[in-house]
Amino acid sequence: MELEKREVLNLVSFFHTVCNLKRVKRSGWIFKSKIESPESIADHSYSMCVMAMVLAEILNLDTEYIMKMVNLHDVAESLVGDFMPDRISVERKQKREDEAMKKIISKLPRELRKNYLDIWNDYNDNITVNARFVHNLDKLEMALQAKEYESDGYSKESLQIFLKSATDYISNGSFQLVNEILQTINDDSNRI
Template sequence: MVINKNDLGPFFDAVIGLKYVRRAGWGAKVGIKDSESVADHSYAMCAVGMLLSDTLGIDTCKVLKMIVLHDLAESVVGDYMPGEVSPSQKQTEESEAMKKILACLPSRISSDYSKIWQEYVQGKTKEAIFVHRVDKLEMALQAARYEKEGYSKELLAQFFSSAHKAVDSENDILTDILKSLR
């Protein structure tokens, strides 16, 4: 297969673009001016997800692809906070963005990535459920870091609460890690 590197531009632009999209909740809800980017969040999720999927015997390769893709559309649409737009509007915007981002890739790869992203969005498979949980666990890990840096424990409590709702669904290492943070 021959791939023209110039044809991959939209994918590379989206990946690099995540470095410039700030995670909205930290600034709006806690007042953190130089908060993590979506790329920072995705990288941390990759490291956490890799270790924990290996530990739990979950398909790590699929998990890592899913994590890399899970927020890629935010490079186009931005990072919406819950309630900022309707879930259907968010889904429509992100789906359109992903179609554009993946359209430049060879069809087999584009199809594979699209299926993995859709699997994440639907949240029904073992890997997708796991990635959603890792997403919230990473958020709590970041909140704990911000708390150590002196940000308001009271303002950060909402992030821990959200994480507990998503992660405490199973009695496993993710739940143990989350419980150890506070």
């Protein structure tokens, strides 16, 4: 794919926007557990991407598609920030993220825009096996991070809300391996 100078400039703009995810902190850790230096959205996405790479291969899922979905799932937050579910309505959050994502994706070459937007919409619709898997990984990574904070000395009680949320979501899913990993995180964190 040949790119014109303007398209290269747009790519640089896209990369700058996405790099902002390194500075956007995950707000739930701050407001619910008083974590002093919480992970960034980029930290979270990277951990999810490694989980996706390994687990999608083990489960014979579409690893490349899933990794793209993981990389795209929180990109809109580079412009709108990380909202707590109880601080903004689901509809309003989705509208803001839709607008942000369209703006961000518009910086990509035309050949990529529709594909990436379709993947992001697939994630948000949460109907396909791939989307459900990524949503499970989102919760699994959150549980793992909660255990990391617990091992750093943060209050186990303040972190239970995250572990319960992950357990409630994942135990209702269809990915037995993800459920087994979550149970191991919950049961054996002192031995890992």
